[in-house]
Amino acid sequence: MRIMYINNFGGGFADHIEIEEGTTVSKLFAQKIPDGRPEDYLIRVNRLPASRDQILKEGDRITITPTKIEGAAA
Amino acid sequence: MAADIHTQLQPIDHCGRPPDSLHLLIAEIPDLQRTCSQFRQCVGQQWHLAADSKRHKLVRQLCRMDTAISKLTSDLTSRSKRLPTAHDILADLREIEEEFGEVRYDKRSKSLCTTTEPITLEGLEFGRFTICFNLSTIASNCDENPLNVIALDPNPCAADDAVVHPHVSAGHLCLGDATAPLRKATTEHRLADAFQIVAAVLRTYSADSPFCAIENWNGRPCDDCGFIANEDTSFYCEPCDKNFCEDCFSRCRDCGESMCLSCLSSCEICGDRICEDCQSLCDGCGEVACTGCLENELCPSCLEDRENEEIENDDEEIEQESTEDPSDKSQEPTSRVFTTDSTVTSVQSDRLVETSIHA
CATH class of the missing domain: 3.10.110 (Ubiquitin Conjugating Enzyme)
Structure with a gap:
């Protein structure tokens, strides 16, 4: 099954990926950001806030954006 | 609005410039052709060492081209990526x-x-x-x-x-x-x-590298070094009416009044900070000193010099006294003559010198 996965963290990633049927939001999150805590991220599926146990469907667009990102000085 | 924004976002191809990686790639081609020709010539002439050197050069040039090709491919792929409708x-x-x-x-x-x-x-x-x-x-x-x-x-x-x-x-x-x-x-x-x-x-504070640290946000800049000191570590100097950080602020060792380092002097003997009111000058050398470091209004060095001078003076007096024999009658007329006849005094003095030499 193919979905659009956007990770607005690290180097940034936005592309189509293959996932297994029945993959939930929390399972994908654990695969992609194993050291992260879901509560520290804004997770949207098809631009809508998603619950952890929401099952992803073919063609879905999932966006994971950290709620806090460290800035710097010049 | 969405249509306007979509129109506005239509790509202007890298500000109208071709990608830099294309220039890099094109710039390598003449060099590559030249090296290729030289390599063929060396092989034809059986100049084995020269041919080996040219072969190495070819490898280096091809590596650079490989990098340039990868960069160019990446640039052009990102341009051709589907943009939002x-x-x-x-x-x-x-x-x-x-x-x-x-x-x-x-x-x-x-x-x-x-x-x-x-x-x-x-x-x-x-x-x-x-x-x-x-x-x-x-x-x-x-x-x-x-x-x-x-x-x-x-x-x-x-x-x-x-x-x-x-x-x-x-x-x-x-x-x-x-x-x-x-x-x-x-x-x-x-x-x-x-x-x-x-x-x-x-929404995030990174304490490692802010333009201004939160703990110093409401602080004041030190007038001396510019460090932003917070309320607890910023001090006001009354004589100069400015604020300073704790590193640029001290107190007078004698009266205890707090001031900035510019308003305090250093005792040149012990190095302690002293205010203008408490500083004294050595009578001998004029150096700034705290009251604790002066004795009889002299710094230790001048005091030692003066003591040495006094000892020397004492020695000279003793020496002089030892050379003047109280039993020598010749002195008596001198004092007497001194008040009456200068010519005789001179004669008597010559006698004294002679006496001293003989002694």
Whole structure:
């Protein structure tokens, strides 16, 4: 099954990926950001806030954006 | 609005310039041709060492070309990537509106803006911020910064009015960890993601590298070294009417009054800080000293010199006394004659010298 996965963290990633049927939001999150805590991220599926146990469907667009990102000085 | 933005975002191909990697690649070709020709010639003439050298050179040039080709492929692929449609832009605008409560497009400045909630970091309020992206800059895909961050309820750092957030100075947000994902989001025209990334930076305090640290936000700049001292470590110097940090502030060792280092002098003997009222000058050398280091208004060095001088004077007196024999009658007329006849005195003195030499 193919979905659009956007990770607005690290180097940034936005592309189509293959996932297994029945993959939930929390399972994908654990695969992609194993050291992260879901509560520290804004997770949207098809631009809508998603619950952890929401099952992803073919063609879905999932966006994971950290709620806090460290800035710097010049 | 979405249609306008979609039109505005139509790519201006790298500001009208071909990618730099293409120039790199083209620049390698004449060199490669020359090396190839030389290599063939060396092989034909059976100049084995020279041929080996040219072969190595060819390998290096091909490696450089390989890198240039990869970069060029990557550049051109990213350009050909599907950019959002007007429908996608509309969905982005709705997402921004849902997340931030509003979204505005200024046709004249070609800026898309939204406003954050009031930002509070470590208990300090910085107010709301307007986040604006210049769509022309995004479309040009240049290195120019498309982002502008404006404080709506500015609470600037005491040291610098331009710093309105630990990571915002003069409208410039220093992105830190958000640099790469924001660059990717703007390149791919994912507007909602771009706004969310910027908001995430504004909602975070990174103590490692702020324009102004939160603990010093309301502090005062030291008039001497410029360090921003907080309320607990900033001190007021009454004589010069300025504020100083703890490193540039001290107290007089004698009277205990606190002042900046410029208003205090150093005792040149013990090095302690002393105020103008408590400082004394050595009567001998004129050096500034604290009262504790002066004895009889002299510094230790001058005191020692004076003592040595006195000892020398005493020695001379003793020596003089020892050379003057009280039983020598010749002295008596001198004193007597001294008051009466200078000529005789002179004669008597000559006799005295002779006596001394003989002794």
